[in-house]
Amino acid sequence: MVGKLARWLRLLGFDVSYYSKIEDARLIELAEKENRIILTRDHELINKARKRKSLQERVLLIESERWEEQVEQVLDHFKLREEINSNSRCLDCNAQLKTLPKSRAKNLVPPFVYEQASVFVLCPVCGRVFWKGSHFRDMDKKLRRFTRL
Numbered sequence: 387m388v389g390k391l392a393r394w395l396r397l398l399g400f401d402v403s404y405y406s407k408i409e410d411a412r413l414i415e416l417a418e419k420e421n422r423i424i425l426t427r428d429h430e431l432i433n434k435a436r437k438r439k440s441l442q443e444r445v446l447l448i449e450s451e452r453w454e455e456q457v458e459q460v461l462d463h464f465k466l467r468e469e470i471n472s473n474s475r476c477l478d479c480n481a482q483l484k485t486l487p488k489s490r491a492k493n494l495v496p497p498f499v500y501e502q503a504s505v506f507v508l509c510p511v512c513g514r515v516f517w518k519g520s521h522f523r524d525m526d527k528k529l530r531r532f533t534r535l
């Protein structure tokens with residue numbers, strides 16, 4: 387229910403673990419161990435998590451079904467707008483991306499991308515290469531909506 391929210395928060399640079407299927411007890415245990423905030427649309431999970439002292443302030447019931455509003459809610463609730471660091475994390479693995487010199491990107495991206503883009507980043511976990519260029523203009527436009535202060 388919050389998978390898209392998780393990916394967009396990563397895109398904005400936040401460290402996000404995501405589980406589509408996990409037992410509540412296990413999720414609560416992981417959140418405590420890894421010092422995480424729980425974001426969910428599940429009332430029952432919220433009630434269970436709030437019984438733990440360490441998590442009382444670290445849970446948020448996601449209200450909207452729309453991912454844009456979900457992102458807004460999280461940014462506002464935890465006052466995170468100034469900590470946004472867009473395009474610094476892999477959407478799929480949550481790993482921090484590393485800058486890739488253009489010369490090393492040559493064999494990893496299609497030739498037209500290599501010609502047009504100047505900034506390349508690599509995910510050290512899954513090996514995906516991301517770049518700044520016309521393909522991502524739409525995404526950048528969406529991102530700007532969240533970065534306005």
Ligand SMILES: [Zn+2]
Pocket residue numbers: 476477478479480481509510511512513514
């Ligand atoms: Zn990755």
